[in-house]
Amino acid sequence: MYAPLQNDNFIRACLRQPTDHTPVWLMRQAGRYLPEYRATRAVAGSFMGLATNTDHATEVTLQPLERYALDAAILFSDILTVPDAMGLGLSFALGEGPKFAHPVRDETAVAKLQVPDMDKLRYVFDAVTSIRKALNGRVPLIGFSGSPWTLSCYMVEGAGSDDYRLVKTMMYSRPDLMHRMLEINAEAVALYLNTQIEAGAQAVMIFDSWGGVLADGAFQEFSLAYTRRVLQKLKKTHDGQRIPHIVFTKGGGLWLEEMAARVVGLDGGESGADVLGLDWTVNLGAARARVGDRVALQGNLDPNVLFAGPDQIRAEVARTLKSFGAPRNADGSSSGHIFNLGHGISQFTPPESVSVLVDTVHELSRR
Amino acid sequence: MYAPLQNDNFIRACLRQPTDHTPVWLMRQAGRYLPEYRATRAVAGSFMGLATNTDHATEVTLQPLERYALDAAILFSDILTVPDAMGLGLSFALGEGPKFAHPVRDETAVAKLQVPDMDKLRYVFDAVTSIRKALNGRVPLIGFSGSPWTLSCYMVEGAGSDDYRLVKTMMYSRPDLMHRMLEINAEAVALYLNTQIEAGAQAVMIFDSWGGVLADGAFQEFSLAYTRRVLQKLKKTHDGQRIPHIVFTKGGGLWLEEMAARVVGLDGGESGADVLGLDWTVNLGAARARVGDRVALQGNLDPNVLFAGPDQIRAEVARTLKSFGAPRNADGSSSGHIFNLGHGISQFTPPESVSVLVDTVHELSRR
Numbered sequence: 001m002y003a004p005l006q007n008d009n010f011i012r013a014c015l016r017q018p019t020d021h022t023p024v025w026l027m028r029q030a031g032r033y034l035p036e037y038r039a040t041r042a043v044a045g046s047f048m049g050l051a052t053n054t055d056h057a058t059e060v061t062l063q064p065l066e067r068y069a070l071d072a073a074i075l076f077s078d079i080l081t082v083p084d085a086m087g088l089g090l091s092f093a094l095g096e097g098p099k100f101a102h103p104v105r106d107e108t109a110v111a112k113l114q115v116p117d118m119d120k121l122r123y124v125f126d127a128v129t130s131i132r133k134a135l136n137g138r139v140p141l142i143g144f145s146g147s148p149w150t151l152s153c154y155m156v157e158g159a160g161s162d163d164y165r166l167v168k169t170m171m172y173s174r175p176d177l178m179h180r181m182l183e184i185n186a187e188a189v190a191l192y193l194n195t196q197i198e199a200g201a202q203a204v205m206i207f208d209s210w211g212g213v214l215a216d217g218a219f220q221e222f223s224l225a226y227t228r229r230v231l232q233k234l235k236k237t238h239d240g241q242r243i244p245h246i247v248f249t250k251g252g253g254l255w256l257e258e259m260a261a262r263v264v265g266l267d268g269g270e271s272g273a274d275v276l277g278l279d280w281t282v283n284l285g286a287a288r289a290r291v292g293d294r295v296a297l298q299g300n301l302d303p304n305v306l307f308a309g310p311d312q313i314r315a316e317v318a319r320t321l322k323s324f325g326a327p328r329n330a331d332g333s334s335s336g337h338i339f340n341l342g343h344g345i346s347q348f349t350p351p352e353s354v355s356v357l358v359d360t361v362h363e364l365s366r367r
Numbered sequence: 368m369y370a371p372l373q374n375d376n377f378i379r380a381c382l383r384q385p386t387d388h389t390p391v392w393l394m395r396q397a398g399r400y401l402p403e404y405r406a407t408r409a410v411a412g413s414f415m416g417l418a419t420n421t422d423h424a425t426e427v428t429l430q431p432l433e434r435y436a437l438d439a440a441i442l443f444s445d446i447l448t449v450p451d452a453m454g455l456g457l458s459f460a461l462g463e464g465p466k467f468a469h470p471v472r473d474e475t476a477v478a479k480l481q482v483p484d485m486d487k488l489r490y491v492f493d494a495v496t497s498i499r500k501a502l503n504g505r506v507p508l509i510g511f512s513g514s515p516w517t518l519s520c521y522m523v524e525g526a527g528s529d530d531y532r533l534v535k536t537m538m539y540s541r542p543d544l545m546h547r548m549l550e551i552n553a554e555a556v557a558l559y560l561n562t563q564i565e566a567g568a569q570a571v572m573i574f575d576s577w578g579g580v581l582a583d584g585a586f587q588e589f590s591l592a593y594t595r596r597v598l599q600k601l602k603k604t605h606d607g608q609r610i611p612h613i614v615f616t617k618g619g620g621l622w623l624e625e626m627a628a629r630v631v632g633l634d635g636g637e638s639g640a641d642v643l644g645l646d647w648t649v650n651l652g653a654a655r656a657r658v659g660d661r662v663a664l665q666g667n668l669d670p671n672v673l674f675a676g677p678d679q680i681r682a683e684v685a686r687t688l689k690s691f692g693a694p695r696n697a698d699g700s701s702s703g704h705i706f707n708l709g710h711g712i713s714q715f716t717p718p719e720s721v722s723v724l725v726d727t728v729h730e731l732s733r734r
């Protein structure tokens with residue numbers, strides 16, 4: 001059905017297999033820092049206008065691949081599509097973040113929550129298939145979802161927050177309601193990601209963007225436990241190919257050992273993340289020592305490095321590669337490291353900085 | 368000159384000496400969640416109207432001690448007084464955060480920076496002396512300052528930020544300018560804290576509120592190195608009493624070993640923090656194992672716990688005490704833990720929740 005993969009370095013690195021070079025992609029690589037993205041968005045009229053239109057979503061997903069020698073594409077979409085499909089009424093006001101018309105703040109609202117009909121998310125799966133076809137085997141396509149906890153943050157707060165007071169108040173005062181919501185979210189996220197895999201996603205990533213705001217103890221109970229539940233239900237292979245599972249908890253550096261732990265999956269086999277995404281506060285070498293050979297690592301340049309000049313960008317890229325350390329494989333091939341930023345790229349980034357980054361990663365890591 | 372200290376549990380815990388109970392105080396304990404604070408602020412007209420008036424500053428500092436059995440008082444002031452005294456023009460717009468009229472964004476602005484004349488901060492030292500007298504030995508008084516890095520964040524950004532783009536751009540592209548600014552800040556902070564100690568502060572705390580936004584490597588170079596420089600210059604004793612030094616890097620949990628390291632001070636003796644403040648992402652027991660007996664630990668309840676009911680607050684307090692683990696001392700006395708929140712108390716906190724917290728800490732830890 002699809003063209004064979006020409007550049008599989010990303011997939012190989014996820015599975016800790018030898019690679020030609022350290023693969024690189026950037027979170028939010030299809031985004032506002034690119035003039036061609038802004039042009040397409042102007043035509044589409046809005047962020048969701050882009051995400052819900054197959055042609056637009058395909059076009060913007062491929063835009064950064066035209067400019068840069070990236071080793072993976074990531075579906076253009078938003079982490080809030082799932083709660084939107086649950087009927088919470090997502091909107092993006094201009095210049096502001098996302099907003100839900102119907103936040104989930106009490107027992108009645110929680111009781112009404114259901115795993116959404118995947119037909120309501122058809123536009124996402126259509127985009128996945130369209131992008132996969134358009135890629136024509138150039139690089140693999142990553143699908144994604146927000147984590148159950150991160151979705152709950154938005155579902156309760158109704159918008160972004162700087163203190164997570166409402167969601168944490170529910171968590172501390174009515175843990176039963178929070179667990180109920182998280183169970184539904186975990187079920188929905190697993191179904192959503194598996195449907196993306198069936199539609200053509202060759203790897204999937206769970207963005208636990210707000211796991212790091214939780215206290216030690218609460219993180220394990222309210223975030224990690226439900227991420228694990230998703231991982232247990234995810235397809236490990238499709239069409240005979242392994243589908244790597246990536247988990248990124250921003251601010252989760254203290255919990256890497258627990259995040260890397262393998263648990264028994266629903267099929268009786270091993271389950272757990274293949275790759276952990278890391279933000280820039282984590283030392284890659286120290287992280288590698290802590291998680292051993294259980295997972296690959298993805299990250300972790302500070303996106304603000306891209307505001308410096310080319311020499312500084314090159315120096316910081318070199319430092320990041322060096323901090324991961326020597327390759328695992330006896331033949332000297334790099335493996336187990338996927339280069340990325342520690343967070344999404346800033347909309348103010350000069351596009352030429354990304355060329356310097358991508359080319360330097362390849363140059364310095366090529367065998 | 369001052370009345371002898373009646374309750375020295377806080378000081379003793381900072382120095383890892385036996386205590387009667389685990390001492391407790393709360394960051395921002397004199398604040399908007401208290402109706403009496405809001406009343407005084409209405410009289411003063413503004414936040415800086417409170418901070419610059421000795422009587423008001425004394426009154427609001429003591430307000431939480433009237434309500435709760437807290438084991439320490441903390442000077443009512445702001446971390447931005449030092450850059451304000453440098454001539455950057457601090458203002459607080461209603462409902463917004465702090466703002467500087469003259470942010471420091473280029474070589475010319477950095478070249479103009481100087482350690483401010485401490486006379487411009489006389490209102491702070493007068494408040495310290497007035498509060499110390501008014502406390503009359505009830506509990507010790509903590510003085511404080513922002514860390515050199517945290518001050519730089521505000522000085523460059525000119526206001527709060529969610530991505531620290533401007534300050535990090537300067538840091539990555541012109542590290543020479545950033546180091547120059549940090550040297551001046553370190554000098555100013557050391558002088559500011561030493562003058563607070565002379566004015567009556569019995570312990571001092573360095574708030575490295577934004578150290579945790581730095582990448583591994585950058586934290587050590589641009590934040591910790593300058594916090595250390597301050598620590599090297601701080602008075603260790605005054606009037607024959609040890610003055611504990613507390614360092615709190617929000618989001619610094621990955622760097623505790625380095626933060627707890629002792630270095631040679633300017634006097635040729637040992638220098639370093641006596642206490643590390645921890646946010647709620649850190650497991651106290653794990654932190655204790657990592658830093659050994661080198662420092663005491665302060666923290667680290669999630670302030671959002673205070674939005675739950677009394678039973679849940681008690682349970683979470685018990686969990687926090689338990690996570691620190693058994694006392695160090697052979698006689699079973701608690702030492703080396705100062706109970707606090709992992710961040711400032713929210714303005715929306717029900718005041719009665721704080722009673723539950725403070726009383727539970729004392730009840731459960733009393734010998």
